[in-house]
Amino acid sequence: xxxxxxxxxxKVTEKxxxxxxxxxxxxxxxxxxxxxxxxxxxxEFLIYFQGNSAPDKxxxxxxxxxAERTGGSVSTLTIQRTQQxxxxxxxxASSLWGSASDTQYFGPGTRLTVL
Amino acid sequence: GEDxxxxxxxxxxxxxxxxxxxTYTDSSSTYLYWYxxxxxxxxxxxxxxxxxxxxxxxxxxxxxxNKKDKHLSLRIxxxxxxxxxxxxxxxxxxxxxxxxxxxxxxxxxxx
Numbered sequence: 001x002x003x004x005x006x007x008x009x010x011k012v013t014e015k016x017x018x019x020x021x022x023x024x025x026x027x028x029x030x031x032x033x034x035x036x037x038x039x040x041x042x043x044e045f046l047i048y049f050q051g052n053s054a055p056d057k058x059x060x061x062x063x064x065x066x067a068e069r070t071g072g073s074v075s076t077l078t079i080q081r082t083q084q085x086x087x088x089x090x091x092x093a094s095s096l097w098g099s100a101s102d103t104q105y106f107g108p109g110t111r112l113t114v115l
Numbered sequence: 116g117e118d119x120x121x122x123x124x125x126x127x128x129x130x131x132x133x134x135x136x137x138t139y140t141d142s143s144s145t146y147l148y149w150y151x152x153x154x155x156x157x158x159x160x161x162x163x164x165x166x167x168x169x170x171x172x173x174x175x176x177x178x179x180x181n182k183k184d185k186h187l188s189l190r191i192x193x194x195x196x197x198x199x200x201x202x203x204x205x206x207x208x209x210x211x212x213x214x215x216x217x218x219x220x221x222x223x224x225x226x
Contacts, residue, residue, distance in 0.1 A: 014170075031222040033213070043203065043216035050212075059213065091157060093214075100146050100207045101165070104214060 002026075004107035006092050012113045013082055021077045023092030029105075031098025032075050034067060037109070038088035043065045049075065050098040052062075082114045119217035121204055126223045135190040135220045137204030140185060144206040147180065148214065149189045152201045161189070161202075198202075200223045 005024045006016070013019050025032050034046040039070040049069040064082075069075040079086055089109040096103035118140045127133045139147070145166040152156040164171045164178045164187070171178045177190040191198055201219040208215070 002126070035214070042218045043205075043214075045215070048212060056213075089201040093158075098212050100211055102212075103148075103160055104164065105149075105160065108157040 004094050004105055006030070006090075006107040006110050008110060009108065010111045010113075011114055013115065014115050015084060016081055017078045019080065019082055019112065021079075021090050021112070023074065023077070023094075025073045025075070025094030026105055029094035029096055030031070030072065031095045031102065033104060034070055034075070034077050034092040034093075035091045035093065036061075036088045037091055041088075048098070055073075064115060079112075082112075084114050087112055087114045119204055119206055119215055121202075121220045122175050123218065124221050124223070126225065127194050129196055129224055129226050131194055133189075133194045133198070133222055133224075135189045135191075135202050135204075135219055135222065137189075138185055138188040139204075139206050141206065141208055142182075142185065143208045144185075145160075145179075146207040147187050148205045149176075149178065150203040150205060150208075152219070153205065155202075158203065162219040178224065188225060193224075196224045196226060198225060 007022045030051045032049045037043045047067045048056040064080045067077045089111050091109045093104040093106045095104045121137045148163040149161040151161050175192045179188045202218045204217040205214040
């Protein structure tokens with residue numbers, strides 16, 4: 001596609017419910033990243049996928065967070081038993097190869113509100 | 116990113132130059148980026164500089180890198196009201212891939 005797309009753009013959920021956030025990277029990009037933007041913490045790295053390699057999950061804040069990437073393309077970030085502190089904008093990015101010199105292109109984000 | 120610091124707010128008049136500053140602490144940072152975020156939008160890559168460069172110019176944008184002081188700046192010439200946004204400085208450390216962001220500088224351009 002022309003750019004990284006994310007859905008939904010907004011999600012309001014109740015505390016304790018599970019949510020799934022979707023990311024469609026730029027066609028041909030092998031690397032995919034999830035970041036979280038919140039008022040208190042700024043922009044934080046969550047998880048990184050590159051090709052068929054095992055993902056780097058070092059940024060996930062708790063075991064309630066998980067992500068998968070199917071067929072090397074679309075990714076889903078799942079948050080189980082959501083808490084109010086999970087409220088944030090979740091940003092997805094993709095890059096061609098995932099190296100340090102690669103430019104990361106960001107999607108518009110999903111704004112998650114946990115009531 | 117606690118290792119990347121920026122001032123939080125800058126206000127300039129339309130037509131003036133804006134200078135947004137950023138400091139980082141990791142000497143292994145080899146790639147430094149500037150992203151722009153407009154209200155309700157995602158991050159837009161503005162420009163980047165590699166650590167073996169001192170300066171990069173791209174139309175109205177000039178990036179200066181002082182590796183000795185670990186200081187990065189973004190100068191926007193002839194600032195317009197459409198430049199009002201939050202500007203994020205970000206680093207990638209050598210052999211890394213995750214962007215480490217500053218908290219962002221909110222630029223307000225007044226007529």
